[in-house]
Amino acid sequence: MGCLALNASYEPLTVVPVRRAVRLVLDRKAELLEADDARAFRSERTEVPFPLVIRLVRFVQVPRRFRRQVTNTFLFARDNYSCQYCGRHRSELRGRQFLTRDHILPLSRGGGNTWRNVVASCSPCNNRKGNRLPEEVGLKLLSKPKEPNHVHLVWAVRRLTPIQAKYIGMFYGEETVSVLEAKGGSTARERGSGK
Numbered sequence: 430m431g432c433l434a435l436n437a438s439y440e441p442l443t444v445v446p447v448r449r450a451v452r453l454v455l456d457r458k459a460e461l462l463e464a465d466d467a468r469a470f471r472s473e474r475t476e477v478p479f480p481l482v483i484r485l486v487r488f489v490q491v492p493r494r495f496r497r498q499v500t501n502t503f504l505f506a507r508d509n510y511s512c513q514y515c516g517r518h519r520s521e522l523r524g525r526q527f528l529t530r531d532h533i534l535p536l537s538r539g540g541g542n543t544w545r546n547v548v549a550s551c552s553p554c555n556n557r558k559g560n561r562l563p564e565e566v567g568l569k570l571l572s573k574p575k576e577p578n579h580v581h582l583v584w585a586v587r588r589l590t591p592i593q594a595k596y597i598g599m600f601y602g603e604e605t606v607s608v609l610e611a612k613g614g615s616t617a618r619e620r621g622s623g624k
């Protein structure tokens with residue numbers, strides 16, 4: 430469980446480790462918006478409320494490049510942990526098969542490491558594709574890759590508390606929260622079944 434960090438504008442930025450959130454508050458770089466009253470964070474010298482939501486005092490300009498950065502954790506979450514060529518879910522992969530990052534237009538042919546050029550692919554489909562385009566080897570994408578909403582991804586890979594969800598709703602609207610909850614629910618179920 431981490432702490433939801435909001436920009437000075439109240440835009441949800443990310444989930445940070447609680448220890449880091451406490452440090453930001455003690456250094457007066459962030460204000461504490463919500464704390465878990467039932468718990469306290471103890472370090473050697475201090476005892477402070479356990480932070481659930483903090484807001485940065487100064488507005489942070491998040492570079493576009495950072496927002497677009499592709500990581501496998503977020504990529505696999507965006508693609509619902511399923512190969513975008515054969516449709517198999519991670520839990521259906523057998524033996525030495527695993528999910529990989531596939532570049533639709535291969536890097537060797539000028540493709541970029543951008544959200545619109547990468548998909549989750551099982552290792553057999555990725556091997557079959559090699560340095561070619563999907564249509565050159567008879568593979569077809571099940572969906573057109575899009576740049577995801579950063580907050581959707583944070584939600585998909587982390588569990589948030591209802592209080593943290595409230596702040597997501599305040600910024601993006603309640604409709605977004607229900608979409609996110611549906612996505613978070615499926616992730617939680619998957620977690621229960623193992624890896």
Ligand SMILES: [Zn+2]
Pocket residue numbers: 512513514515516517550551552553554555
């Ligand atoms: Zn596949």
